[in-house]
Amino acid sequence: MENEEPRIGVFVCECGVNIGGYLDTQAVADYALTLPNVVHTKVNKFTCADSGQAEIQAGIKEHNLNRVVVASCTPRTHEPTFRACCKEAGVNPYQFEFVNIRDQCSWIHMWDWEGATAKAKDLVRMGVARSRLLEPLDESSVPVDQNVLVIGAGVAGMQAAIDFGDMGYNVYLVEKGPSIGGRMARFDKVFPTNDCSICILGPKMVEVARNKNINIMSYSEVTDVDGFVGNFEVTVLHKPRYLDTDICTGCGACQEVCPVELPSEFNENFGIRKAIYIPFPQAVPMRAVLDKDNCIGCKACEKACEAGAIRYDQEPIYEKLKVGVITVAVGMDAFDPLPHNNYGYGLYDNVITTMEFERLLNAAGPTGGHVVRPSDAVEPITVGFINCVGSRDVNENIYCSGGVCCMFSIKNAQLLKEKRPETNHYIFYMDIRSTMRGFEEAYNRARDLGVKFIRGKPVEITEKENGNIVVRVEDTLKGEIVNVELDLLVLGTGLVPNEGISEMGSILKLPRSADGFLTELHPKLAPVDTTTDGVFVAGCAAGPRDIAYATAHGSATAGRATRLLSVGSAPIMGITARIDEDKCVVCGVCVDKCPYGVFEIVGTNGDRRINVVEALCKGCGTCVTACPTGALEQSHFKNDQVLAQVRNVFQYGGE
Amino acid sequence: MDIGDCYVGWATDEDIRTRGASGGLVTAMLAAALEKGLVEAVVVLKKLGEFEAVPIVTSDPEEVKAAAGSMHSVPIVLSRYLEYGTKVALPAKPCDARATIEQAKRQQVDIDTTYIVGLNCGGTMHPAVTRKMLETVYKLDPEEIAGEEIDKGKLIFETKDGEEHAIKIDELEEEGYGRRESCQYCEINIPVMADLACGNWGVIGDLAGKGTFVEINTEKGIKILQNAIDAGAVEITPADDKGKAIRAKVDGAMMKVAAAADEKYLAPIEGSHLDYYMNALADCINCGACKAVCPVCACGEGAKCTEFSSASDTYKMSLFHLVRFVHLMDSCIGCGQCTDVCPVDISLTHIYQRFARPMQEEFEYKPGMDMTTPPFFGVDLLEEGQ
Amino acid sequence: MAEATATGTTSEEWQPKIVMFCCNWCSYGGADSAGMGRFQQPPTVRVIRVMCSGRMDPVFILNAFLEGADGVIFSGCHIGDCHYVNGNYKATIKYKFLKAMVNELGLEDERLKLDWISASEGERYANVVTEFTEQIKKVGPSPLKPEGVV
């Protein structure tokens, strides 16, 4: 096939008037026919339409074409279409060449018929020259291990794990905290329906625990991922709980006797926990964990533990797993207003964050569900909420946290109002983003309840001697400056990338967007896929999301991943790096150039050679550029293929 | 014995001590390395006439002892002679050492199995130029020359009748004789990048002329010297501070001279650079010698500079040269080989240096001085950028 | 002069020919977006698609100049957005080399440009092309252009 004389067919698309209206498609086709190895040309009204594709396939049969050039729109949208079309007619899809004369020619030179036509001819000449050198490639494939790794056991990760498990795949669910459940476990109620968060999450957590295909690895972290799609080698660190989880019953006797009192992270540092503690009442697994850093070694817990589960000498354990696909659901953090003391947070006792408010509101929280203000533990009457704290703010994050904080504040105001009708509530907002189903209704309900909405970004926060907070804000609807005195101010903090996300990004070789969240393969058409084959992203790891959205994502990753798992093999694209061992001098430059670790030097002395792990290659071609000998080539973007285009930009005497 | 120590040493063997330069330390050390099996091979400079020596590979200690250095030896492209991983020791001028290190970076030489015995160098001379100079300036018959040395800015030839004939190097080089141009502006006289830095500078008192000053730069340096001592092949005594000072002084003086030559030869191009380079390369006959001798080029016959360039190109400049320029921008060590072998006398080293200097300065990268990755191939410095 | 017919423009004014290398993910997309948005620009640029700006081999650019290109642009994703982790950083280094090279060689500095254009920056793409074209018109045809090519 490869060294058979090229027989090229060139199909020029009019795209209705999109191309035909701005340049001379017939002239382009006629010119193409004068080029060497071009044996057939045709102008199609719509090349991508059934009729157009039929004309391509007819051309292939009639003229026994072994290469096809289509001059039309852009490969970014239509390359798959035409490749499939060629394949059907027996032309290798990689011997199809796309020339972009619409998006990059007719549409941008609408008033220069001559210029556009001449340019189109040049582009076609370049394309034909490249096509002449294109080699047939077949997409090879690798087997896919049937085990699954889910990183992060928040609601998105849990949902993914459940779906994988239910479909019968063995799942390793790795959670860095001592219990699964994630953020949602800390919420009191969830918008827009205001049902009790833990009441709906609890059963899901139990469902996870019960699922025999799910292997929960709590208090554990993924420290390294090697390999490639279908064949990932994962290293998981099991942090010591300093007790035998098989024996521990989660009775809690240990935390009763433990003399060390510490602020409780679960309760946003309101209230206390002990040095040895059960994360929270509904924790899964229901096991204690000993915080060795703060343990004073009094051994009280050991005496108290009837099961005798305490193990002070436990060591961290590194476990190696083999998995075929990975779902990343490492979640997010709430924006921290402390460093910049946004709106007096950290300066004034009675300025708190939404998450803190959530815990105060929660019946199982530190105050038994009584919202009190920190300065004097008095229940506030007038409460204010500021939205977009750390979001839509050029000084912090420019992005909107997806309406999550808007709905937070609305929900919380509402809840307190319902609990204590005597309270007054102000919500300071820029815009209310109640976009999803039921959100607008929740907003209206809050209004009906008497929650006051003031459209404006507070400019000044002051504290009075009695601890009250005064918010100075321009009511942009009334167009007047108002000062509102509050007992308690709650900051609707936005969502920011999880602190661990950059590390996770580099472990999995996932790029991150400007906002710091992981980048999906395509924001619209591949929202849970990533640039690393076999790795999928769910929930807030890929941007601010609410619970419903995150849960849907969790399921979505399971669905996408199952494509690979159920088939049992994953395709490897053809445009990978190949090496010509005769030319290679084993200088090793490619080895550290490659971001994916495709290359390694193997053998000794005279027999040293570069080993290429094609399955790892993403086809960027950076190594090919670095290679001084030209021994490395990127299939389909070989040096001479690109140079053929470069060397056909110009021609003697015009045409 | 520690890195940084300085000694004066000499061969114990009477014959080597008297025949070899400065007490024959280097010769004895190399021979001992072979005899004791520290290395499998030694590269020696086989003298083929008074003005020319070429490197050859030998595993015969006798051949090592028989060979003696020469001012006219060409930089050594070790990988041309040896398979990767061969345990080898070689005497190396600073440019030889830098060349070897650059090859090690490109995995052509295993730095761990290569013992680089550095030799001080004040510059080398092209045999043809030397002969012409002797005939026209010194008015001597080249065949009558017995030896030569550089001392106090003078180039001194000793004739077989024992006479010494000295002329100021500056004067010679004014007239286009003397050292290779690249040597004239080379500012590295002491091979600090080699495992050992040997030479006669700083050998004073009654040891003068009978001993070699050696500075230890690496663990490998300690190994090969200690090996020779254990073998009883050499003796050493700590160098005194006066000697060290003198050595430094000589080095400093040479560097000043180099700086001056730099001003002279690499002064900014007047007028159109493009014309300058097009004229400079106009006579290129595409022989490929410049690449073949280039010690920092790891490529074989096939390379980007040659593969994509052809004598059939209808270009105003050859792609071969432009690609070479880029590839050498960070790596050219200015050894002068390309100029030496160019059949149409293009001063290639000069041209490469014009492209390389600014880049090497921008990246604060001096090729061949240590194992740092060349910027062009570097990834780590990218990360800094992030 | 001959170049006038190169781009077929009826105007007597000389039209340069510019070779532009675009990475598949961002800049090529940017070029497409320019089309989608109908952002008009002079027909001076011939785009060559590579997967990543890291694939941008100095050989390509030097060859483009020797072929007669009046200017060369190479373009990739904005720093930090590389589809291949850090291909565009590597491109930046090569650009440093090429820039220094082109300057020392005596080609006008204006003839070589590196620019980051994202897939969404159609209008910016058009501006880059238009401004670069104007810039090249000022410096005129490349002195490296071989005789007789258009």
Next chain:
Amino acid sequence: MNENIFTTVCPGCSIACGMYVREKDDGTIDIDWRKDAVVNAGKLCRFGVRLSANLKNATSKVDGNEVEFSDAVTAAGKAIGDGAAFVSVGNTTCEEHLALMKLAESKGAVVNTGMGAFASIPAECHPTMGVGVPLDAIESAKKIVLFIDPYEQYPLLVRRILAAKKNGATVTAVGWKAVSLADENKTIDPANYGSELALDSDSVIIAEINPSTDPDRVMVLLNLAKATGAAIMFMKPFVNAVGCDLASKKTEQKSLDQIIAEINDGKIKTLVCLDSDLIEIMPDETAVREALGKLDNLIVITSRASAIADVAKIVVATEPFYRKAGTVVNAEGRVLVGSGDGTDGIDAVGTLIGQPADLFTELNSAVLATLGIDVVDERVVPAYEKPEYGAMDANPTAEAVETALVYAGGPFFWNGIVDDNDFVEMNLDMVTANSLLKGIPVKLTSDKGEVVIKYKVSDVAPGVVLSNAKLPMTTGMVTSVTVSR
């Protein structure tokens, strides 16, 4: 892990550049630059740089079967009878050439160097035609006229001419292609050489004599030199062409064309070639192959594997050139010796003529005697007698054809090696007139056939397609062709 280093000269052309050949234990070779060489200061052209790739050693064969050297010699002894013809163009040492002459003598024949020009030009001209001027003399000339393309044909002349320009010389090139180092490039009717080129005794004319050179052109130039007092130097394509010519002087000579003709007429039945590959040397390869096919015996004594060795009945494979003992005389008349001590070729002939094994010593002193020197010193060019000669009337045949494929034969051409010379050159008008596409090979058609080959646009005379490589469809140094896309 040891290697042998041979001091030798490059076998590429009559400049005879000094070089080293490194021979590893495993017999593989690599070249090195002999910077102390007086001829070239160690510099080499592409042919020399790539010598290890360009020269492959020969193997002894009889009727296509590999045999021992001695068996090949014996077989040759049987095959070479009276009436055999002998060719040695000068690709080997004077001694080997002399040895062959002894063999020829014993069969009542002579050894032909194949340089037809020598046959048809009066003997008193031969010294002038044979030995040129020292290369240093070129550097000190005031005016240089080139009838060759130094870049393509004799690259190591370029630096000499450039040096001359530095010293103030003006350079005029007369030829098919503009020579970039020339101050002026001209195409002149030979009749007007005298008038158009103002030459005097400070001028040097550099031309070439090769087996296909038209004697009349040589005479025109000899006349020109005589008339103006200019020094003249004829380069030769073979490393020891000069030495062999000196050795064979006064013997009747035949051009290669004559020899081929006589084979075709059946006059020659047995041909002995000493390092002379007619197939590669002569432009019309097919014609040569046909002729050679008609021989009863083709005996090839050669150090390198070559086209003619493949078709020969008997191949006597001698050691590679760099290993040979013996002398070589280059275009300036400089006598050179290498460090090799091989005498296979001579021993072979020794056995054939029943001479003692130390034939070499005898031949060597004979050579020195012919050259009029006692010891070889590469740094001294021996003085050569160059007798006066009378003006000759010459009318060179016009070479210009409407569209002609013309050869600039360099070392690669004469050795039939395709390297980076796989293209033809023509000017831009020819390209546009035939609407050739850039980067797409051109099709050349002659009566004999067609070839598709890369082309390059350069400053070549109108109507000329210049080639450095030999193409299968050629009929001579100049072939009429049509050019198409």
